[in-house]
Amino acid sequence: MKVKYNNCGNNTFHDEIVNHVLEIKARIYAVKNIPAKICDRCEAKFFSPETYDAVYKMNYNPKSPNKKIEAELLEFS
Ligand SMILES: [Zn+2]
Structure with a gap:
């Protein structure tokens, strides 16, 4: 997979299975075991x-x- 927008400018990634937390309409969902590309630098x-x-x-x-x-x-304050 090619990643187009990487803020840090690095272009190397590794595969990892991650969890991700989302908020939609005031409900929070934790989604587990998602395949992702992780930037080697940041x-x-x-x-x-x-x-x-x-x-x-x-x-x-x-x-x-x-x-x-x-x-x-x-809550961050
Ligand atoms: Zn990066």
Whole structure:
């Protein structure tokens, strides 16, 4: 996968399975085990367009969760 927009200017990435947290309409979803490309320099996380669509579609039209988890919510202030 070629990554076009990498802020740090680095062009080498490695594959990693990551978790991602999204907030849609005041609901927070944690999505686990997503394949991603990670920037070798700054650790920025990129998804392929297909993966990105799948992740975000899942949240606009959430299927029943695989599991409910308890989480701590911290507000930066
Ligand atoms: Zn980077």
